[in-house]
Amino acid sequence: MSILxxxxxxxxxxxxxxxxxxAAVRDIIAxxxxxxxxxxxxxxxxxxxxxxxxxxxxxxxxxxxxxxxEVAFMITKIDDDGLLHVAASGGINxxxxxxxxxxxxxxxxxxxxxxxxxxxxxDPEEYRRPPKLRDLVIDIGAKDGEExxxxxxRGQYAVFRTPFRFLAPGEAPGPNAPPPRSGRISGKAFDDxxxxxxxxxxxxxxPFPFDLVGVFTVQEEIGLRGALxxxxxxxxxxxxxxxxxxxPDLPGRWGQEQTxxxxxxxxxxxxxxxxxxxxxxxxxxxxxxxxxxxxxxxHQFKHPxxxxxxxxxxxxxxxxxxxxxxxxxxxxxxxxxxxxxADFWHGVDLVKATxxxxx
Numbered sequence: 001m002s003i004l005x006x007x008x009x010x011x012x013x014x015x016x017x018x019x020x021x022x023a024a025v026r027d028i029i030a031x032x033x034x035x036x037x038x039x040x041x042x043x044x045x046x047x048x049x050x051x052x053x054x055x056x057x058x059x060x061x062x063x064x065x066x067x068x069x070e071v072a073f074m075i076t077k078i079d080d081d082g083l084l085h086v087a088a089s090g091g092i093n094x095x096x097x098x099x100x101x102x103x104x105x106x107x108x109x110x111x112x113x114x115x116x117x118x119x120x121x122x123d124p125e126e127y128r129r130p131p132k133l134r135d136l137v138i139d140i141g142a143k144d145g146e147e148x149x150x151x152x153x154r155g156q157y158a159v160f161r162t163p164f165r166f167l168a169p170g171e172a173p174g175p176n177a178p179p180p181r182s183g184r185i186s187g188k189a190f191d192d193x194x195x196x197x198x199x200x201x202x203x204x205x206x207p208f209p210f211d212l213v214g215v216f217t218v219q220e221e222i223g224l225r226g227a228l229x230x231x232x233x234x235x236x237x238x239x240x241x242x243x244x245x246x247x248p249d250l251p252g253r254w255g256q257e258q259t260x261x262x263x264x265x266x267x268x269x270x271x272x273x274x275x276x277x278x279x280x281x282x283x284x285x286x287x288x289x290x291x292x293x294x295x296x297x298x299h300q301f302k303h304p305x306x307x308x309x310x311x312x313x314x315x316x317x318x319x320x321x322x323x324x325x326x327x328x329x330x331x332x333x334x335x336x337x338x339x340x341x342a343d344f345w346h347g348v349d350l351v352k353a354t355x356x357x358x359x
Contacts, residue, residue: 003204007175010164013187018072018157036204045229048216057209058359063236066195067220073158082142090221094130096334105156111140160335162188190329190337195242209359227313239314239322247328263328268298269347272324277308
């Protein structure tokens with residue numbers, strides 16, 4: 001029986017967890033997987049490591065990894081007017097943030113991202129450019145700097161405040177029901193809470209022939225730091241990275257050019273051949289493709305070869321063969337994303353079948 005519920009997906013999506021500040025997300029995951037695994041620990045970086053012992057038929061050690069952190073704003077200054085100045089922690093899409101609600105600090109204070117009103121903009125070119133991060137502030141409704149400083153501290157994080165929603169027509173399943181095998185969902189932090197959800201599901205199933213190590217990593221968005229630490233320590237035989245990846249499949253220029261979008265919603269999980277930081281070993285890539293075809297699992301290639309993932313972290317120092325299987329999601333690194341549950345579940349099916357073939 002699936003361990004996932006719509007309520008668990010909601011909590012994973014809505015809970016704040018900027019890079020280095022993943023504790024609240026980690027707590028949800030740890031409480032969920034604890035009854036289903038044999039060992040659970042937190043390393044010095046903050047990675048959550050869950051070990052599910054295998055049947056003993058294989059001596060291999062396989063890692064599945066998904067990162068817990070999301071792009072966020074770090075509070076760098078609180079001015080005399082009570083406005084919060086910020087720096088980006090991760091690659092935030094600045095074109096999408098104006099007027100968006102956020103939650104600030106451990107108390108999750110409500111705030112709004114603000115900029116000079118259009119009535120005061122003299123340069124028409126300013127409308128055509130994404131706002132500079134140094135010009136953005138967060139308004140928490142404080143009357144002055146003293147009040148703001150009593151509620152928020154420099155170095156704390158703000159993340160988007162976005163409700164999780166089931167978008168399919170008709171009545172949504174109850175919160176304690178497993179997510180349907182089809183239908184679309186919206187929310188924040190699908191990069192990479194969808195990967196975390198898939199890893200939770202895979203850890204809750206029957207044992208594999210080998211020991212399966214689930215690594216919920218930290219600080220992926222600012223340089224794969226958790227994966228670098230975990231890879232050096234664990235030195236696995238193979239690592240599969242579960243991601244939420246970009247999906248620019250909207251109407252417009254993609255329909256007018258020969259170059260297809262990076263991924264498409266509803267076309268299955270995305271398999272990465274290479275990106276800016278990693279090349280999937282050919283033997284592992286071919287194994288995944290053969291597995292998908294043999295099991296009639298819809299799948300697609302991610303292209304062009306953009307971005308980077310924890311695969312590079314696991315491969316960089318120890319040389320661990322690593323591959324990436326992702327759930328496409330529109331508008332990642334922005335206040336809201338949309339994903340297709342069919343892609344998510346086919347990704348879980350593909351990873352499970354791939355693991356059995358690695359014994």
